[in-house]
Amino acid sequence: MSATTESLFRGTIADLPARIDVAAQIAPEHYALERERIWRRAWLAIGHTQDLPAKGSYFVYDIPTFSMSLLVVRGQDDRVRVFHNICRHRGNKLERGGAGCKSHFTCNFHGWVFNNDGALRLITDEKEFEDCDKSALGLIPVHSAVWNTMIFINLAEEPHCSLAEWLGDLHGQYDGYFEEREKVAAFKAVVHANWHLAVNAFTEGYHTLYLHKSTARDYQGGRTNPERHRPHIEILERHHRYSAPGNPDKVFVRGEKVAAKYGRLMIPAFDFDSSALPPGVNAARHDKWAFDVVEFFPNLVMLQGNCWQNEITYWPIDAGRTLILNQAWAYKAKNLGERLSRSYFRARVRDVFREDLNTLEAQQAALSTGAMREVVLSRQEMALRHHYKVSARMLGGEL
Ligand code: FES
């Protein structure tokens, strides 16, 4: 067997610890601090502008971490705004859930009406209110910003940095990448596991050879890279990303051949020209590239392919439970063949994802006993090592 591929590391890795006291990381008292120092200060991904296709489009986004409901709206002026989903009269939940398109929102309690830019338009029986300034009773805004097509929020009273600063080196490297996509699947799961464990399950490729041996048997690695080392692992200040190695020896099964005939090859796909991709995707321009994994610390892990992305968004419910939202996005299908082809690949990825989820509750239960405090992490798990360093720096107020 040939010598295996060595990973190319970019960024500072010398100080990333190889042993982590995970039992301490998942403790309830630790989570109480994280909630305020990480989750309330970080820029957090909540969706895409494609979820708001027209003026007046909106969706409700509930955040269990803060028992908070948000209303995300595209106004008549085309601007995307995020508000607390709270009626300014007596605090009723303004929209009960879901998504749609409205020029205004009417509270079902006493009928107050708000424009889709948040302004209070109508107070029913207004003359009975004394000293009531309508202009001061608009919906309560949440700090938000759009990067490419991605919508982020910040729940601090005043964000300590801009979204551009938060994203750092990622900021200018994905222009155009998200635009020609449509959502092809979405589901959510509540797992009885701490958010760190849930994020960690999706940011290393070491497990793929074993956990996914049935569902994704030969997508990655191959003769020249039997251990499936990541060809490129990049550690940024808050975030990180790596490329997964496509397997040039992969034998395509019949279903894959048919799906590739009628649509675009999604997973595995490594025999295409990466030069059309923005510089952030397959940043090292590895010639056997399969896809990238990017952690947008703390709440989003994104798998990025040639014509698709899979987004896993995390919201802690408490120290031992996490809400996980999974969304698959792919190229816009032009005909039935492409739709069927996308569906085939989507189903394959779904099965792999379920295997990843299936490890979490057992780890949580085991680590909660305190019988084993530390985990040991390899160089292939460098992203996890970095994740805990970023957490510690945020807890310490450094980031
Ligand atoms: S609580 Fe909304 S109108 Fe009264």
Ligand SMILES: [Fe+2]
């Ligand atoms: Fe996996």
